[in-house]
Amino acid sequence: MTDDTARADVNAAQSLLRPAAGTMTVLGPGVRARASALLLRRALERGLDDFWQGVVPGMTRIGKHRILCLGAYTDRETARRCYLIWSALSTACHYRAHELPPGPSEIQGRLLEVEALLEALERGPTVPHSVSASPSGPVHVGRPATTPVAPPAAVRSVPKPGPPPGRRAAPPVIGDQ
Template identity: 35%
Template sequence: MTASAEGLLLTADLLLAGDFTGTTAAGRNRGACIALRTALEIGVDQVLDAAVPGLGDATMRAKLLCLHRYSTERTARRTRAVWSHLCLGCHYHQYEIGPAYDQVRVWRVEVGELVRELAR
């Protein structure tokens, strides 16, 4: 079974709502970042696979470079920016605090809008 972008957005919402007992806020924020990044990647893959079959095998960085040809420049730019932020939010480093709840909420709104734009 494959995940859908909408399902991953709902997962991020649940994580941000704190509905999971036994988890830390930092863990929920990081988990939400992973769900959001994956949802965004699914949206990008759907656009590019429809335009150029087989492009889905490329790296995400390469896909983001191609995206401006198959969506608006603004959408492509916003997608690259939020994807980069989410990548940083997904990775754990001992010496970093990790993404704050408010940051992840902003990214959630942005990813939701981008997934809808990319689906058009």
């Protein structure tokens, strides 16, 4: 895992979700699941802080931008999963009177996903195929100048709204004529 505190948060969430046998719990399963979701979201945010500390240290101050910019430094699947899991955990953390609390089994699945994401973030930044390094040293994000940009093969053109080809549009109706 990336950080001992992130790992401690994941372990605390696990112990809330699955209390030891014979342990008397005062909190109901919904409250424990919501508390676990909060711990897991904090662990994910700490993992993101550690990741960005190694890439761009100033990025740790910017909240949600850390997740949105992740796709430029990791593979898109990791960035997508990170955003989806963070959003789901954020939703599970909030109390709403008209909704049921999250179930322990739902948060248990999120726990496994957070562990996998923390391991992926621990590996550090990867250089995607669209990042090129110049001989002078700095890394430029974007397409290399020698790669031509071609539209995807599956793109279909969408017709403009209006009458079918070969017909004229009807004149607009004004008032009662």
